Amino acid sequence: EVQLVQSGAEVKKPGESLKISCKGSGYSFTSYWIVWVRQMPGKGLEWMGIINPSDSTTRYSPSFQGQVTISADESINTAYLQWSSLKASDIGMYYCARRSGGRTMYAFDIWGQGTMVTVSS
Amino acid sequence: DIQMTQSPSSVSASVGDRVTITCRASQVISTWLAWYQEKPGKAPKLLIYAASSLQSGVPSRFSGSGSGTDFTLTISSLQPEDFATYYCQQANSFPYTFGQGTKLEIK
Numbered sequence: 001e002v003q004l005v006q007s008g009a010e011v012k013k014p015g016e017s018l019k020i021s022c023k024g025s026g027y028s029f030t031s032y033w034i035v036w037v038r039q040m041p042g043k044g045l046e047w048m049g050i051i052n053p054s055d056s057t058t059r060y061s062p063s064f065q066g067q068v069t070i071s072a073d074e075s076i077n078t079a080y081l082q083w084s085s086l087k088a089s090d091i092g093m094y095y096c097a098r099r100s101g102g103r104t105m106y107a108f109d110i111w112g113q114g115t116m117v118t119v120s121s
Numbered sequence: 122d123i124q125m126t127q128s129p130s131s132v133s134a135s136v137g138d139r140v141t142i143t144c145r146a147s148q149v150i151s152t153w154l155a156w157y158q159e160k161p162g163k164a165p166k167l168l169i170y171a172a173s174s175l176q177s178g179v180p181s182r183f184s185g186s187g188s189g190t191d192f193t194l195t196i197s198s199l200q201p202e203d204f205a206t207y208y209c210q211q212a213n214s215f216p217y218t219f220g221q222g223t224k225l226e227i228k
Contacts, residue, residue: 106212107170
């Protein structure tokens with residue numbers, strides 16, 4: 001079964017660092033880019049950025065550039081999203097998703113279950 | 122950045138109704154457009170890719186159309202499980218962007 005499995009919910013304090021993960025299985029992990037999407041409580045979906053796991057090429061939304069770091073470890077089929085210093089405004093559900101191939105015009109066909117991040121003092 | 126604008130933001134409808142949601146891009150995106158369905162507590166699900174192609178396993182009552190800047194998602198006969206929030210998303214150029222969502226509610 002093709003799937004993305006994300007790490008569990010996190011509760012952190014402002015200023016703390018955090019790294020969440022997204023592990024792919026059932027397909028060639030390096031053949032598909034991975035995207036990260038944020039959903040703040042009660043709000044819509046926001047595209048954060050994307051990584052090519054085969055060479056770690058990344059692109060970020062201007063809204064998230066410099067605020068987070070996206071990385072990947074192809075040896076363990078895992079992509080990461082990390083913060084060096086969390087803010088209260090980073091609260092939300094974070095999804096990873098697989099960007100499918102050119103035939104689908106790069107739709108996101110497989111999604112992780114989401115990781116809830118809570119930031120509170 | 123390409124802005125994606127959906128309308129309406131919310132709509133009330135009954136089981137069996139036909140519903141259309143529109144999505145407009147701020148610049149031409151050809152057919153680099155997808156539609157997703159999101160239900161509370163669940164990850165989004167891909168419904169339509171390349172503006173009009175039905176994702177495998179998605180019921181045929183869902184259809185998409187459009188190209189350039191104007192797109193539509195149509196549900197031909199609403200079923201109880203279709204009440205959810207729907208998003209369009211462009212993949213023509215980085216940064217990829219989503220519409221603000223359309224919440225489909227039971228009348």
